[in-house]
Structure formats: C-alpha cells, structure tokens
Amino acid sequence: MRTAETGQRARTAVITGASSGIGAATARTLAREGFEVVLTARRADRLDAVAREIRDEGGTVRVVPLDVTDRDAVRAFAARVPVCDVLVNNAGGAYGTEPVEHADPGDWRAMYEVNVVGALQVTQALLPSLRASGDGVVVVVSSTASFTCYEGGGGYSAAKHGAHVLAETLRLEVCGEELRVVEVAPGMVRTEEFSLNRYRGDTDRADAVYAGVAEPLVAEDVADVVSWAATRPPHVNIDLLVVRPRAQAAQHKVHRTS
Ligand code: 8X3
Numbered sequence: 001m002r003t004a005e006t007g008q009r010a011r012t013a014v015i016t017g018a019s020s021g022i023g024a025a026t027a028r029t030l031a032r033e034g035f036e037v038v039l040t041a042r043r044a045d046r047l048d049a050v051a052r053e054i055r056d057e058g059g060t061v062r063v064v065p066l067d068v069t070d071r072d073a074v075r076a077f078a079a080r081v082p083v084c085d086v087l088v089n090n091a092g093g094a095y096g097t098e099p100v101e102h103a104d105p106g107d108w109r110a111m112y113e114v115n116v117v118g119a120l121q122v123t124q125a126l127l128p129s130l131r132a133s134g135d136g137v138v139v140v141v142s143s144t145a146s147f148t149c150y151e152g153g154g155g156y157s158a159a160k161h162g163a164h165v166l167a168e169t170l171r172l173e174v175c176g177e178e179l180r181v182v183e184v185a186p187g188m189v190r191t192e193e194f195s196l197n198r199y200r201g202d203t204d205r206a207d208a209v210y211a212g213v214a215e216p217l218v219a220e221d222v223a224d225v226v227s228w229a230a231t232r233p234p235h236v237n238i239d240l241l242v243v244r245p246r247a248q249a250a251q252h253k254v255h256r257t258s
Contacts (some may be wrong), residue, residue: 010060011133012084013230014038016068016122017091019046021191022141022226025219026088029227031059038081040066041091068118078125085133086230087126089119090141092163094198097152108155116162123170130179135234137180139226140167144187144242148251156198171239180237182229187244188254190216212256217245 013030017023019041027037031054039047044065054061066077068091092115095107123138130136145157146164164183171181188210195206210216222243229238247255 009083010034010036011086012036012038012081013086013088014040014081014084014122014126015088015090016040016066016118018050019043020050020193022186022189022219022222023088023090024050025223026090026226027061028054028057028059029220029223030086030088030230031057031061033227033231035086036060036062038062038064040064040068040077042067068122069113071121074121074125078122078129081126081129083132084126084129084136086137086139087123087130088139088141088226088230089122089163090139091115091118091122092141092159093194094153094156096155096200097198099152100154103155108158111155111159112162115156115159116166119163119166123166127179131177134178135180136178137182137230138167138170139182139184139230140164141222141226142167142183142185144185144244144251146183146185147242150251167240171237178234180234182226182238183240184222184226184229185240185242186217186222186225187242187251188213188216188248189219189222191219212258213245213247213254214257215245215247217243 013035015023015027018027018039027039031037041047047063051061051063064077066073095110140163142163143160146160149157167181167183190210195209199205225241225243
C-alpha cells in the first residue's frame with residue numbers, strides 16, 4: 001500500500017497478542033506513528049474492537065485471527081504479509097504460581113509454547129517479509145523474568161529466559177543483514193489480563209500483585225518503549241531495554257505504601 005501524501009510504501013507492523021494489554025497498546029502507538037498495523041491474536045472479537053479504535057483515530061489496520069502456536073496457520077498468515085517492517089512478538093503469558101514441586105508440567109509446556117515456540121514460528125515465517133522491507137525489525141517482548149527467578153515463577157521464568165535466548169541468538173545469526181533484533185523486557189505492568197491469567201481468574205490474588213504500588217507500569221508505557229526502539233534509524237539496534245516502574249528496583253524489591 002502507498003500513502004496518498006508521499007507516494008511511498010506505507011510501513012507495515014505485525015503485532016501478536018494484539019487483542020489486549022501491551023499488544024493492543026503497541027498496535028495503537030505504531031498506528032499513530034504511521035504504520036499499517038496487522039493485529040493478530042486468537043480472539044477475533046477483541047481484535048475487532050482494537051481495530052475499530054485505531055480506525056476511529058484515522059489509522060490503517062488489518063485483523064488476522066491467529067494462534068501463534070499453530071505452525072500451519074502462522075505460515076498461511078505470513079503469506080498474506082509480503083513486506084513486514086516491524087514484527088512485535090508480544091503474544092505470551094503466565095499460567096499458575098505453583099512451586100516447582102507441585103507445578104503442572106502442562107502449564108510449563110503451554111507457557112513455553114506461546115512465549116517461545118510461538119515467537120519462533122512467527123519470526124521464522126516472517127523473516128522473508130522482514131528482509132523484503134530493507135530494514136526489518138524484530139521485537140521480542142520478554143520480561144524481567146527473562147533474567148531472574150522467583151518463587152512460584154519457575155515455568156514463566158523458564159519460558160521468558162527462552163524468549164531472551166531467541167532474541168540474542170537471532171541477532172547473532174542475522175548480523176550483517178538489513179535486520180535488527182530488539183528485546184524489550186518489562187517488569188511490573190498492570191494490565192487487564194496478565195495477573196488474572198496467572199492466578200487462573202482469582203481477582204483478589206491478581207489485584208494483590210499491585211497492592212500499594214503507587215504507579216505500576218501500564219501497557220501504554222511499554223508500547224511507548226517498543227515504538228521508540230523500533231523507530232530508531234536503521235543503523236541503530238536497541239539490543240535490550242529493561243523497563244520497570246520507579247517503585248520496582250528489582251524483582252523482589254517493590255516499594256509499597258500499604
Ligand atoms: C512480568 C514481570 O514480575 O511478573 O513479565 O515476572 S513479572
């Protein structure tokens with residue numbers, strides 16, 4: 001697609017997990033930056049709602065329902081995006097807080113599937129389109145759990161360590177090409193669903209995560225960082241950005257007022 005004003009090709013950004021939280025906020029932010037945004041996630045109805053908001057603001061948006069863990073579906077999706085300038089691998093999540101002794105291996109597998117294998121599959125499928133851009137940027141939204149461990153977080157932390165390794169390895173492997181690989185690692189971010197999913201729908205436990213924290217990050221804070229990193233000049237690769245609220249100096253060091 002070409003823009004009416006400049007006649008230049010509109011830049012395309014694909015965002016996974018775009019139906020809510022950081023993914024939806026990133027889609028809105030990149031649309032404001034002038035990207036045609038391609039929203040993917042499993043829940044079509046929620047994607048449509050995000051797309052409506054973006055269109056209402058004058059943005060250009062496509063919606064493609066997609067499960068990133070389904071390799072055939074991912075390949076079919078990539079065939080519909082011949083040129084991709086920015087890929088934001090955001091789909092992910094945490095399931096359960098049981099200690100290693102009692103954790104459900106199924107939860108660990110599910111977390112690895114979506115946080116690591118999903119990002120791998122989407123990145124593999126879109127690499128030709130990212131190369132076609134002439135300045136492709138792969139963003140991996142990992143976590144501060146990519147670099148540290150905490151009680152009850154083993155499966156999530158293992159998966160996010162994997163996402164970090166994916167970003168680091170890919171950057172090494174494509175060095176010399178017109179491709180950049182950026183990792184954004186958020187700490188405490190209050191979103192509608194992250195903690196609720198982790199605590200299997202227990203709102204009291206989910207809310208307790210943020211209790212007394214003056215200002216946890218919100219999805220828009222992370223979207224801002226992703227958008228900034230993805231829009232530096234082509235020779236500038238932001239390898240890794242760790243972003244936390246001021247009240248969280250480290251994973252276990254959170255200032256609470258109550
Ligand atoms: C989420 C950050 O602190 O819950 O990716 O592991 S944390």
